[in-house]
Amino acid sequence: MTTADWLTVAAVLLCLLASSFFSGSETALTASSRATMARLARDGDRRAALVNDLLEARERLLGALLIGNNVVNIAASSVATGLLLAWFGEVGVVYATLVMTLVVVVFCEVLPKTAAFDNPDRIALLVARPMAVLVRLFAPVIGAVNLVVRWLLARAGIVIGEAAPILSAHEELRGAVDLFHREGGVEKIDRDMLGGLLDLRELTVADVMIHRTDVIMANASDPPEKIVEAVLSGPKTRVPLWQGSPENIVGVLHVKDVLRALHAGDGDFSRIDVMSLARPAWFVPEIRPLSEQLKAFRRRKTHFALVVDEYGEMMGLVTLEDILEEIVGDISDEHDLDVPGVRLQPDGSVNVEGSVPIRDLNRVMDWNLPDADATTIAGLVIHEARSIPEPGQSFTFHGFRFQVLRRQRNRITALRITPLTRRRNALVLRTG
Structure with a gap:
């Protein structure tokens, strides 16, 4: 082989190496985690910020990758064909086609893309800087190509950027959590907690409230000892107080207030003024989303509310614990009734x-x-x-x-x- 032949082989290998770089970069950048890159960029990683910039300008990125990959592949094939024609004559075209097809598929497509798909985040960070430079270098050509492509697509009735996403951001996040759970990366309890958190906007107070048929209430007209018995018999620390009819709620008794009154009266029930202990009832509509109710609980610094329908009739009660259980699952303590459902x-x-x-x-x-x-x-x-x-x-x-x-x-x-x-x-x- 002459010096010219060696230079030709080196040029082919250089083009193949560049093709492998473009193929791996395409897979790594498109498969990289946007969440991971956003977190790294927020922590000051400049390479992650470059990845985010490249993915934001996806058209320019893909244009640079395709132009670069096709140029080096065509160049490698052309140079290899010329070299093999010089060595073997006309049959060199067949040899060049077979050899270059095998080499490009294995070493420039399957191998780099498999490696990049296996570890996209790490490789995306490695190729971010050179790809950013290439995107800037190819910017004029990419701009011209994009104009032609957009014009052709517009003639076919396709307008870039007008397609609405199939899933909302919440649904995409839920799908990602379910996928990680199936792959073993997220445990069931974590998946359920994240799913419950995402559901707070979709659920209403009526979905988690304790129905009025299961609510323990006390009649304000009953003797104090009977009212105290009703307050202490339930699993909740607050009991609605009604007068005249169960629909007429006049206040809410807190078990701590009752116990303080008993202690102050030396255990004498007759000295307890139930109505003076009752706190104002807080009524919320049954259609209020749980996310809003959670914020309302925090603003009012209370854990208990009565739920009413559109006619003002009491439907049940909701507590902060009921909402938290939608996120973390059942919260049981030693006072909860053990009734397996x-x-x-x-x-x-x-x-x-x-x-x-x-x-x-x-x-x-x-x-x-x-x-x-x-x-x-x-x-x-x-x-x-x-x-x-x-x-x-x-x-x-x-x-x-x-x-x-x-x-x-x-x-x-x-x-x-x-x-x-x-x-x-x-x-x-x-x-x-």
Whole structure:
């Protein structure tokens, strides 16, 4: 080989190396985590800031990558073809086509892109500075190419930048969390907490409140000892006080105020003035989003509110703990009543109390039952059945079989839920 041949081989290798750089840079920059780069840039990493700038000007970045990659690939193929023609004659074209195709695919496409996809953030930081320089160098050519491309796309009725995203930012974040959970990077408890936090804007007070049928209240007209008994018998530290009818709430009794009054009166119930201890009731509409209610609790520095409908009728009560449980799951203490609402059966089915919220059941069982039209599991069955089922009736929807076990008057109190996929899998295992 002559000196000219060696220079030609070196030029081909240099072009192939540049092609590998462009291919790896494209994959690394487009696959890099925007969240990671934003955090690093906020911490002062200038390379991460360059990555963010490049991704903001995505058209110019892709233009530089494509121009650079195609130029070096065409140059390498042309030079290699000329060299092999000189060595082998006309058959050198065939040799050049086979050799360059194999080399470009393996060493300039698959290898660098695989390496970049495996560790995109680290490689994106490494190539940020040279890519920023190349984007500036190719700026005039890229601008001209983009103008031609936009003009051609406009003739086809496609306007760049007008396409609306399919998912909102919250939905994209939720999808990312679910993906990381499936890949093992995020534990179920963390996924549920992040999902609950994202749901606060979509949920209303009515979705988490304690229904009025389960609220412990006290009659202001009752003797003080009976009122104190009602206050101390419930799991909550605050009890609504009504007068005349349960809909007429005249105040809220706090257990600490009652205990202080008892201590001041040496335990004499007759010396307690219940109405003087009652604090003003705070009423909130049932349609208020949980995110707003959480802020309202913080502003008023209170943990308790009564929920009313559009007619001003009391629907239930909501506490700060109810909202926090939507994020972190059930918060139990030694005073909570141990009433299990979900019981897993040996055959894979689940016995569920009718009053169990759908969201809680989804969280415990990792299911995805819809909760848009009903809050409780009993409400979901009634909504789907379009009637109040009798005990023994079964329904199949959303991939589950629901069997009504017990009913009290117009309320479904117990159900058995069987996931159909598990049942089919069990049958396959038995027959196999």
